[in-house]
Amino acid sequence: MASGKFITFEGGEGAGKSTQARLLAERLRSVGHGVVETREPGGTKRGEQIRDLLLSGKARQYGPTGEAVLFCAARDDHVRDVIRPALERGEWVVCDRFADSTVAYQGAAGGVRPTLIRALNRVAVGETRPDLTVILDLPADAGLERAQARNTESAGDEGNGEVDRFEGMSGRFHEALRAGFLQIAAGAPDRCIVIDAQEAESAVAEEVWNAVVERLDP
Numbered sequence: 001m002a003s004g005k006f007i008t009f010e011g012g013e014g015a016g017k018s019t020q021a022r023l024l025a026e027r028l029r030s031v032g033h034g035v036v037e038t039r040e041p042g043g044t045k046r047g048e049q050i051r052d053l054l055l056s057g058k059a060r061q062y063g064p065t066g067e068a069v070l071f072c073a074a075r076d077d078h079v080r081d082v083i084r085p086a087l088e089r090g091e092w093v094v095c096d097r098f099a100d101s102t103v104a105y106q107g108a109a110g111g112v113r114p115t116l117i118r119a120l121n122r123v124a125v126g127e128t129r130p131d132l133t134v135i136l137d138l139p140a141d142a143g144l145e146r147a148q149a150r151n152t153e154s155a156g157d158e159g160n161g162e163v164d165r166f167e168g169m170s171g172r173f174h175e176a177l178r179a180g181f182l183q184i185a186a187g188a189p190d191r192c193i194v195i196d197a198q199e200a201e202s203a204v205a206e207e208v209w210n211a212v213v214e215r216l217d218p
Contacts, residue, residue: 004087014146015197023205025094036086039096041079050074062112065161075124108180136197140174147170
C-alpha cells in the first residue's frame, strides 16, 4: 500500500498548472516532506520521447484514439517507474497533468468513447489514483492568451514561440475541454477541487495550499 500522497494538477492551456505545481512542491518541502515533481506526458525517458511526438503534432495522423493510446503508454511507464515507487517510499508526488487530461482532451474534446478511455486508464494507472486533484479553471480564450504570451516570452524578443499541438486547436475544442474538466470535478467531489485560475498567482497558490491542508493535512 502506498504511504505517500499523490496530488495532480489539471486544467486547460495557460491555466498555470506548472507554476502552481512547483509552488506547492516548494511549500510541502518547507514543512518537511520529501516531494517528487513530475509531469505528463513525460516523467521518464520514454515518456518524454512520447511527449515530443504528441506535442509536436507528429502523432496527429493517428487521430484522438491513437493519441489516447500513446498518452496511456507514457502513463503506464510513468506510474510504474516514478509515481508508485515514490509513494511507496512515503514521498509526496506532485504531478502536472494525469489521467483526467486524457478524459478531457481525447474524450470530452476529442470525441473518443469514454468506455475506451476508462479501459486505457485502468490498465495504465491500476490502483494508483490521486489523493487530490486541483483543477485550475479559467475561460478558454483567457488561457490561450496566456499560453501565447508565455510562448512569445520563452522565444525572446523575436516573438516566434511555437504553439504546441493542443494550443493550436480551435476555440470550440478548448471550450469543450473546459467543460470536460468541470464535469470531471462534478463527478468526483471527494477527490477534486476547482480553483479560479483568473486570480493572482499568489492567491491561487494560497487556495491550493488551503485545499491541501484541509483534505490531506500535510
